[in-house]
Amino acid sequence: MSQQTLADKVGVTRQTIFAIEKDKYSPSLEVAFKISNVFKVPLEEVFIYD
Amino acid sequence: MSMSYKEKSLIASLSATLLVFGWYFYQVFSNQMFNIGHEFTFNDIFRPIILIVVLEIIIQSFLAGKDKNKEDERDALIELTSYRNGYWVLSIGVWFLLIQLLYVGSGGWYDILENSSPAFIPHLLLLFFVLAEVTNFITQLYHYRKGI
Structure with a gap:
């Protein structure tokens, strides 16, 4: 999955x-x-907390 | 990593601010200190402000047509952090000016307003507003590049 596709699905920018x-x-x-x-x-x- | 609309907009705004106000304050403070050429008045303040507003409208309309004007939570967080830094610069400037006003006419080395024209104080205040805005732009650019 591309960064742009994930960004669009999540509702943030690709840069985020x-x-x-x-x-x-x-x-x-x-x-x-x-x-x-x-x-x-x-x-x-x-996500992993460290 | 390619630059987002926000980063392009910040770089353009920072460049415009530095160019317009850099040139303006150079003129104002060199005249103030050496008493040469045009005597600056309070009304002169509006010239760079109008120029920067016109430049901002041109820059934003140009960039908005090329890229999506989309903001998210990261943009909001960076903006908040940067406005706080700009606020500190402005606060320090205003307090500095207020303390200077207390010492007007005392004749000490710290009395920078002695023998200055009445237009000097508003210009100094404008300088701190511009420094606060430049701090805001630089902090935002820093967080976009280095993370937050």
Whole structure:
């Protein structure tokens, strides 16, 4: 899935998806849940707290 | 990573602000200090402000036509953080000016308003407004590049 497709499904910009991937931005819980819903996996499989 | 609409807009606004106000304050403060050429008045303040408003309208209409004008939570967070930094710069400037006003006529080395024209104080205030805006732009650009 491209960054733009994921961004469109979640309702953020492509730059925000890029920043999340590069660990330059921690998304809100709402966006984090939306991303996990897109991939149909639990939240803890997409995001790891460290 | 390609630049977003917000980053392009910030770089354009920062460049316009630095060019217009840089040139204007150079004229004002060189005249103030060396007493040469045109005597600046309060009404002169409106010239760069009108120029920057016109430039901003041109820049924003040009960029909006080329890219999607979409903002999300990251943009809002960066904007809030940057406005807070700009607010600190403006606060320091206003307090500095207020303290200077207390010492007008004291004749000490710290009395920078001594022998200055009445238009000097509003120009100094405008300078702090511009510095606050430049801080805001630079902080936003920093967070877009380095993360928040």
